[in-house]
Amino acid sequence: MIRWNKFQKQKKESILAHKDKIHIIIYGAYNPPSEGEHLGEKERLIKLRDCLRDEGYINTYLVEDFPTNHESYIPHLEKSFSCLEMATLNILVFTCRGKTGSVARELVYSIENNLLQKCKVFEEISNGIPAMETLIKEELKPERYTVVQVEKENDNDLYEHVSGDVYYFFNKFIRKILM
DSSP states (O other), X not given: OHXXXXXXXXXXXXXXXXXXXXXXXXXXXXXXXXXXXXXXXXXXXXXXXHHHHHTTOOSEXXXXXXXXXXXXXXXXXXXXXXXXXXXXXXXXXXXXXXOOHHHHHHHHHHHHTTOGGGEEEEEEEETTEESSOHHHHXXXXXXXXXXXXXXXXXXXXXXXXXXXXXXXXXXXXXXXXXX
16 A cells, blocks of 8 residues: 555656646736726736646746737737647636626637637626626537636636646646656
8 A cells, every 4th residue: 555655646746747838828808907895807817827826837827928019910819819829728717797808709719720629718607697608608519618617706716616627637738748
């Protein structure tokens, strides 16, 4: 039994040592800003990014962390699309308060360009009403893609779901690299 436990510990440590190899990018609403009791949407995404970095996923970013090509006619959209293609894992977050038009466009791009296999989508739900619009969900149906629902404005719930899914994705990803 001691040998088994030692083997399991070494196996886990060898996998976790590779967390820097996964590049995670988080997408979501940056507006509205904080007001009174509500944390701003951008601040919530920053908090999520920092929590993942604290877990050892040091290459976790928001789209805005990357430089923008101001010579482009569509600099922010082009940057988002490049990030979707470059990332190992894309985390798309739909919130009830947030203006989610940009993250919806990023999700549509992911669907159209066969990038869903490296995307995880999270949406808040409030009183049974989901944050994501119906038409976008319809585009996901043919892909047989499941959206993860979290409680409205419950950052701990969001973080726990994201963290668990990132770990699951990471394990599959790293096993492909190590094999």
